[in-house]
Amino acid sequence: MRLDLTEIVTHLGKQISYEIDEPPIEDFGGGVWCVAPILGHVTFTNTGRHVVARGSFSTTVELECSRCLRAHSMLLELPIEEELQIAGHTIEMLEAADEDEIPEEEREPLFVDNIFDLTELIRQSILLALPIKPLCSEECRGLCPHCGANLNDGPCGCPPDVDANPFAALAEIFENEESVE
Ligand SMILES: [Zn+2]
Ligand SMILES: [Zn+2]
Structure with missing residues (x-):
């Protein structure tokens, strides 16, 4: 889901909300699959120098247990808290605040030319939320080191x-x- 935020970027104080209803992101690699649609909401607000994104989403991922290698699912409910730096200034903003021009390299990679890549933000949030050593349960007994039985x-x-x-x-x-x- 790529959102064109031009309308918000060009209007100081403007606020727009979106419902998130995205298909599962399949491409995580490393024994992780997103298996449910991504549902949630996000509100963008133009605060002058930034477009502030606030909201939340939920989905279910399937992970391979690091002890027994069996797939198990995990419900994720994650916040969206992102400040997108506005590159350049519109006439309204120059009137509202006399700030220096923002250099090109400080641009948010998720946010280029007023297009915000919401799917990429969600993908990054999920990756950060995944446990390093996922366990199907704290009591997982793992695999037999001799015959490999679960x-x-x-x-x-x-x-x-x-x-x-x-x-x-x-x-x-x-x-x-x-x-x-
Ligand atoms: Zn396990
Ligand atoms: Zn055995």
């Missing part, structure tokens, strides 16, 4: 894991060393 489905057929008690394994090694001597 231990959340119950114990696998492997013999009791010696790794579960590293001290027992160490004791065994010391015993063997002693018997060699």
Whole structure:
């Protein structure tokens, strides 16, 4: 969703609201899928030097659990809080505030030539909100290191894991060393 904010940019104090109803963003990579439409609202206000965007949106993403690799879904409800610097000034703004010309390089990449890329803002917000190590549940038991079975489905057929008690394994090694001597 790319919004033409020319109407707001050229009118100091102007405020416009939009409903957000976007299809899921598919292209996240790294085992993350957005699986529900993106719904919400956003209001843009021209405060003089900035167009201020305020609102919120919600969607559902599917993530791969970092322990058991199983996909699980996560509801995201995120705020929209963005200040878009207005590049250049309209006649109204020059009358309202005698500010220096804003250099080209300070332009918001999301906001170029009065076109605001709302989808890109949403995509960035979702990426920032994702956990670094997603877990399907705090109690996730992960995968068996030997056979790869998902231990959340119950114990696998492997013999009791010696790794579960590293001290027992160490004791065994010391015993063997002693018997060699
Ligand atoms: Zn898991
Ligand atoms: Zn196993």
